[in-house]
Amino acid sequence: MVERRIPVKVEEAVHKVMEYIKHGDVEEVLLKEACGRYLGESIIATHPVPPFDRSPYDGFAIRAEDSKYATRENPVSFKVVETIGAGKVASAPLQPFHAVRIMTGAQMPEGADAVVMIELTQSYVEEQQTFMSIKRSFEAGDNISFKGEDVQKGEVLVEKGTKINPGTVALLATFGYSQLQVIQKPRIGVFATGTELLSVNQELEPGKIRNSNAPMVCAQIEQSGGIAIDLGILEDDFEKCYRAVGEAINSVDFLITTGGVSVGDFDFLPAIYEKLGATVLFNKVGMRPGSVTTVAELDGKLLFGLSGNPSACYVGFELFTYPIIKSFLHSKKPHHSVVKATLGSDFLKANPFTRFVRTSIEYTKEGFVVNPARLDKSNVVSSLAFTNGLTILPGGTKGFQKGQQVDVLLTKDTN
């Protein structure tokens, strides 16, 4: 007698998993290791930006009041007393009708309150002294980047839980975060189960195939921001699997198994979950592929029983494990984005259940265009290599035609 399982809807399954979100602790890293990690502390401006009044141009710093009567007919001359590049400070406060030649980014000399761009000046030398003259007046404050005009000291600039990108790195550097708190990566164990499985470096044998799920899932984990711990292959032996799973749980934040979750004679995961005392959140999802995806919980720790079928395994990870990893990292947007796209080719299969079609999605000027990634047979591993999204075809539909709009779950950037 085949066991009858009641399928839950995809949204409900996701919801059940998300009830067991666990947030990671923080750890300290060097700035140069921080890109791609998630902020474990908010970035606070440790000083104003700019940190001092500075010149945004190459020009001359003057006292605006000295320029008051400057006109085309009656230019006003200034004695150029020194030149300061960025990083240098004027040696003395500015005197009336003196000017400091100042470069972009240099601090305004004391007493100066305007900058005249070089193009608006005429320089000349008299008795080995350089002068410059201007033909119009300037207001106090003209052409100055004022201290704090961009950022005030103490401002919270980026919040904890934000993914660090190169721009964030620039900000961290600006404010002296040579070390910083980031969220620890979750440690996720991966077992591939199945007597048919060989290691990648083994020669093929009759009836056997190489283990492709564990390497794939490990790559998915790393790509999502977790640490993958490849725990190897388990043959279909209840006792061995039970012991291995039971032991592994203690050393990881989450545990993934692939295979063994269906209702075949050697699908032992359901019985293992039962013997471990784990609560099964669901063991059948109304979707293709991956209907046998099972998630259980033991002492608040999630056990992801992904299908042994490579495509189903991929989909199960992206729908259920990915948002748990992102939540662990304190991401405020733990789920993959869903976008509208135009179907680039027919997909005429009927869908009694929601179907997640492995998809190669392209960004074009006309919007997203998707093409189901090669064959849609759930055992075709090759299509996964071109997958950067999953086209969501709702259950109860009869097929879709080229040109129709569909929802697509983006699983990866396209570069």
Added chain:
Amino acid sequence: MVERRIPVKVEEAVHKVMEYIKHGDVEEVLLKEACGRYLGESIIATHPVPPFDRSPYDGFAIRAEDSKYATRENPVSFKVVETIGAGKVASAPLQPFHAVRIMTGAQMPEGADAVVMIELTQSYVEEQQTFMSIKRSFEAGDNISFKGEDVQKGEVLVEKGTKINPGTVALLATFGYSQLQVIQKPRIGVFATGTELLSVNQELEPGKIRNSNAPMVCAQIEQSGGIAIDLGILEDDFEKCYRAVGEAINSVDFLITTGGVSVGDFDFLPAIYEKLGATVLFNKVGMRPGSVTTVAELDGKLLFGLSGNPSACYVGFELFTYPIIKSFLHSKKPHHSVVKATLGSDFLKANPFTRFVRTSIEYTKEGFVVNPARLDKSNVVSSLAFTNGLTILPGGTKGFQKGQQVDVLLTKDTN
């Protein structure tokens, strides 16, 4: 007298840089290190997939001819001689009216040519021997995944130069690529120039700011697939800069400097390029920010003179250095994607030159929506932390209003 430079158009500048594309060599890595790298060899199917005829279901393997006369009224019985799970091989060829209980993924027994799903059978035991009966006939080939039906041996599945994603990893594992050729990462040196620059771990001093460009550019390099070599800070001293740049060139594939490319008194890069005998491809680009971006070439090696202004530096990297890195990695799509997006807020500045506005882009079901990332002042470093795209506002325009369609260069995935 201020030097007059002739601006080139952005497209022309990109084109000039792309004339100096250099393709990287290959190196060998372990499969578990391969994700995110670029294939240095095409993936070729080392065996057919499936590698043998196998059952796609839990069921019974039979000889179809034995089922020929099976009807609802006259079921045909089969002696169940053994059970094979995936990874096991039947012990003997199948005899007439014998059946092998077979699990998903298991190899078809010799002599069997159809699989009957468990749901369509009735099992019973007589004298300690299990039998099963069926009520309809099956054709030879029913419910078999045939050897090679997905992939033929020798097929080229993924080409050299493709970025390796988790699906590619699955494919590599399937075909036994425990080690593989990937493209070497380009080694890119980064100098930050400017007397105003402090290291990230230094306390602020009058007139000085911390070096944020080099950490940012290093992060951009790593994110793009290169190896960043942070060569430190150079003060604005011609001789020191000249020597440092001249020496560094020999140990890197490309060299980036930030700052020193404008026309100020201490902008020494133009003179350094000249003294080195480098050919300047351009030293002014018709764009904002980053108009002073300069790219030179010495013995076929590119020297990127990015602006010292953080936003201009960011833009210069993404437009000119990024595609060179991707080309080095043999990517067939070296440039960032450009998409249409809806402006989420007004941007009313006139654009005499093409403007690249730092942008926070969101994927929504209605398409892309962009919001200029906080202030658009070229010295506002904080906006960079929220930048994942650059909105392209063409030159000669007077400003854009909320709701208008604009082009956006995507600089990063959104997760």
